[in-house]
Amino acid sequence: MNQVSPLQEKARAADRLLLRITKQFAKARNGAAGFCLDLNATVLAGITILFGRSGAGKSTLLDCIAGLLPPDSGRVALGSEGEETVFFDSEKGVNITPAQRRIGYVFQSLALFPHLTVNANVEYGLVRLDREQRRQRRAEILQLFHCDSLGERKPDEISGGERQRVALARTLVTGPRILLLDEPLSALDVGTKLKILEDLQAWNRRRRIPILYVTHSPAEAMRLGENVIYLEDGGVLAQGKPEILRQYAVDEF
Amino acid sequence: MNWQAIILTLRLALTVSAVLVIIGLPLAYWIAFSRRRWKFLVESLVAMPLVLPPTVLGFYFLLLLGRGGAVGAWLNRIFGVTLPFTFAGLVVASVLYSLPFAVQPLVAGFASVDRKLIAASALLGASRTRTFLRVVLPLSLTHLITAVVLSFAHTLGEFGVVLMVGGNIPGVTRTISIAIYDDVQALNYASANQNALFLLIFSFVILSLVYALNRRAFFIGTVQ
Numbered sequence: 001m002n003q004v005s006p007l008q009e010k011a012r013a014a015d016r017l018l019l020r021i022t023k024q025f026a027k028a029r030n031g032a033a034g035f036c037l038d039l040n041a042t043v044l045a046g047i048t049i050l051f052g053r054s055g056a057g058k059s060t061l062l063d064c065i066a067g068l069l070p071p072d073s074g075r076v077a078l079g080s081e082g083e084e085t086v087f088f089d090s091e092k093g094v095n096i097t098p099a100q101r102r103i104g105y106v107f108q109s110l111a112l113f114p115h116l117t118v119n120a121n122v123e124y125g126l127v128r129l130d131r132e133q134r135r136q137r138r139a140e141i142l143q144l145f146h147c148d149s150l151g152e153r154k155p156d157e158i159s160g161g162e163r164q165r166v167a168l169a170r171t172l173v174t175g176p177r178i179l180l181l182d183e184p185l186s187a188l189d190v191g192t193k194l195k196i197l198e199d200l201q202a203w204n205r206r207r208r209i210p211i212l213y214v215t216h217s218p219a220e221a222m223r224l225g226e227n228v229i230y231l232e233d234g235g236v237l238a239q240g241k242p243e244i245l246r247q248y249a250v251d252e253f
Numbered sequence: 254m255n256w257q258a259i260i261l262t263l264r265l266a267l268t269v270s271a272v273l274v275i276i277g278l279p280l281a282y283w284i285a286f287s288r289r290r291w292k293f294l295v296e297s298l299v300a301m302p303l304v305l306p307p308t309v310l311g312f313y314f315l316l317l318l319g320r321g322g323a324v325g326a327w328l329n330r331i332f333g334v335t336l337p338f339t340f341a342g343l344v345v346a347s348v349l350y351s352l353p354f355a356v357q358p359l360v361a362g363f364a365s366v367d368r369k370l371i372a373a374s375a376l377l378g379a380s381r382t383r384t385f386l387r388v389v390l391p392l393s394l395t396h397l398i399t400a401v402v403l404s405f406a407h408t409l410g411e412f413g414v415v416l417m418v419g420g421n422i423p424g425v426t427r428t429i430s431i432a433i434y435d436d437v438q439a440l441n442y443a444s445a446n447q448n449a450l451f452l453l454i455f456s457f458v459i460l461s462l463v464y465a466l467n468r469r470a471f472f473i474g475t476v477q
Contacts, residue, residue, distance in 0.1 A: 068372050098375040111373035115391050124387070125377030174377060 017043040017065070017178055017210040018084075021074040025060040025234070037061060037071075037234040045208040047201075049221040051245065052231035058214045061231070062180045064088075065212070066105045067098040078177055078210075085177075104176030106184040110167040112155040118142075118166050119151045125174035141173040142166075145199050161192040165199070172203060179211040186215075197224055218245055254447045257424050258432040265340070265428060266408040269347045273355035273404045274397075276348065281359030282385065300357070302350045311417025314346050338420045343428075346418040347408050354403040362396025363389055395467050402463045406456060 023037040037057040050058050063069040065076055065087070073090040087103075088095050113121050119138060126134045142148045145165040150158055155166070164184055171179070185193045201224070204211060212229075215221055221228055222242045230238040230248065238244050284296055302310060318325040318336045328334045336342030366389050374384040390397070412430040419426030421435065429448055436445035 066372075066376060068376075098372070099378050099380060101376075102378070103376065105373075105376045107369050107373070109367075109369055111367065111369040113370060113373075113388060124374070124379070127378070127383070170377070 015045045015078060015080045015177065015209055017212075018075070018077045018079055019043065019061075019065070021061065021064050021071045021076065023057075023060060023064055023069065023071045023074075025057060035234050037064070039231070039234070039236045041229055041236055041239060043210045043212055043229070044227060045210050046226040047204055047211045047213055047224055048227040048229060049225035049242065050212050050214045050229050050231060051216065051218075051221050052237075053216060056231040057234040058231055059182055060234075062105065062182055062212065062214065065178070066103050066180060067096065067101050068105075070095060080177075101178075102174070102176055103178045103180060104171035104174065105180040106167050106171050106182065108183045108186060110155075110163055110184065112163060112167055112170070114155055117152050117154055118147065118158070121155070121166060122170045122173055124170065137173055141169045144203065145169045145196075161188055161196065164188060164192075164196055168196070168200065175207075177209055179209060181211065181213045183214050183216075185220075193220075200224075221245060254451060255429065255432045255444065258427050258429045258448070259451065261340075261424065261427065262409060262429040265343060265347065266405045268344050269351060269408045270355075270401050270405045272344065272348050273351060274401060277352070277355035277359055277400060277404075281356045281363055282389075284356065284360045285363035300353050303353050307350060307411070307413025308417055310350055311346065311414050314342075314349075314414075314418050318342065318345070337418060338422060338426060340419075340425055343415060343419040343426050346414050347411060350411065350414045351404045351407045354407045355400045358396045358400040358403065359393065362393030362400075365396075366392045398463060398466060402459060406459060409452070409456060 019039065019041045021037055021039055025035050025037055035055065035057060037060050039061070050061065052058055060069065064071045067087060071088060071090065074088070075086070075090070076088040078085045078087065086092070086094050086096075087101050113124065116124070122138045122142060123134045126137055129137065139148065142150070145168060147158075147162055147165045147169065150162060150166065155163055158166070167184065185196060188196070197220075213224060215224075222245070225242040228238075228240060228242050228245060229236055230245065238248065280299070284292065284299070315337055316322055318328070320326060320329055320335060320337070325336060328336065334341065336345060370388055370392070371384055374388045375381075379387065410430065411428070412434070415426065415428050415431055416434075419428075419431075421427050421431050427435075429452055433445050433448050433452075436442070436448065
């Protein structure tokens with residue numbers, strides 16, 4: 001359990017996300033079993049795949065980390081070189097708002113603001129900077145994600161792949177301390193997906209923060225993941241390098 | 254044409270619409286996003302003017318806010334304000350009577366905004382106020398326009414509440430609908446016809462403008 005890849009040992013920042021969460025996320029009724037998230041895990045800097053079939057509690061876990069849902073009990077904290085930022089602690093009554101957590105979260109639906117241009121979407125989280133700084137940061141990130149030509153267009157005027165890139169750019173430009181990706185690439189063809197994954201990996205090499213990437217594609221898990229957390233029925237079934245998935249005879253292998 | 258009544262009516266409708274936007278936005282926001290158990294009670298209260306005859310509202314208004322009423326006596330003592338048979342009183346009563354016409358479209362608009370967009374805004378560091386001003390309100394723009402126009406149009410066509418609360422004082426509370434009633438009572442059909450026709454055409458033009466605007470807003474992608 002919890003094997004550390006060489007890449008992560010080299011990591012310059014030793015950020016890690018400490019999770020201890022219980023959360024009932026579907027009530028038992030009419031004989032159907034209820035689901036309860038009950039896990040204890042550490043997410044290191046770098047890309048960790050959150051793997052599991054639908055209903056395993058992946059999205060609920062991400063919502064709890066981001067502060068969109070309150071866990072029933074437990075603790076969510078970010079540890080960084082001896083310092084700790086506590087996001088949630090049921091014993092001490094801590095629960096800071098999503099806006100204060102500085103967590104990047106890209107939903108499966110992307111949630112780009114439909115009434116704002118690509119530029120305005122990307123600058124949305126940079127309100128504290130002055131205009132010139134905003135423009136500069138926006139130009140940098142759009143270039144990194146190869147969408148510098150989209151600027152004045154609205155989300156419904158660009159392609160699906162471009163929307164995914166803009167959604168990633170909008171989140172990453174704010175310099176999040178943790179990144180949560182809930183199957184953001186599930187609707188794309190393989191070619192487009194691979195290109196975006198390369199961009200994401202390039203960003204990951206530059207800025208080592210804990211990234212939780214939800215997928216139920218073993219191929220994606222093997223290709224992208226430095227670590228894997230395999231979630232089943234709300235608990236951690238296995239945790240380690242992507243190869244551990246082979247032991248569990250996951251369908252697509 | 255009775256210009257005095259027309260101008261008074263427009264002044265009343267504009268004032269009431271403006272007050273309803275100011276009251277309606279926070280109230281609709283609360284109804285759309287609150288998770289209080291007793292929310293349904295507030296929703297029912299807001300919807301009451303839809304089912305009650307204006308005479309009931311007017312009656313309790315006079316009872317409560319009249320000089321002898323509990324609230325009315327207090328208002329008079331502290332602020333020297335009298336509400337019955339004044340323009341201010343007409344505004345207060347009309348605001349209450351048109352409340353659902355402003356609040357319900359706004360609630361529908363706010364509730365139709367994708368919750369993921371609101372979550373995304375918060376995750377990007379935006380305060381609730383910023384999220385409301387930059388995301389929720391722009392995406393409910395057509396609902397806001399509908400709310401304003403329905404409030405305006407509903408006040409324009411009001412009769413019962415005005416008669417109960419405002420009476421029939423020229424230049425103060427005699428609105429165009431009251432003037433028409435007066436004309437008909439006095440068998441003054443030519444004058445009644447002029448005023449009625451004006452109201453008819455004016456209402457039609459206003460409503461057409463709104464529907465045209467909503468159509469355009471739809472095509473430029475303001476609505477999802």
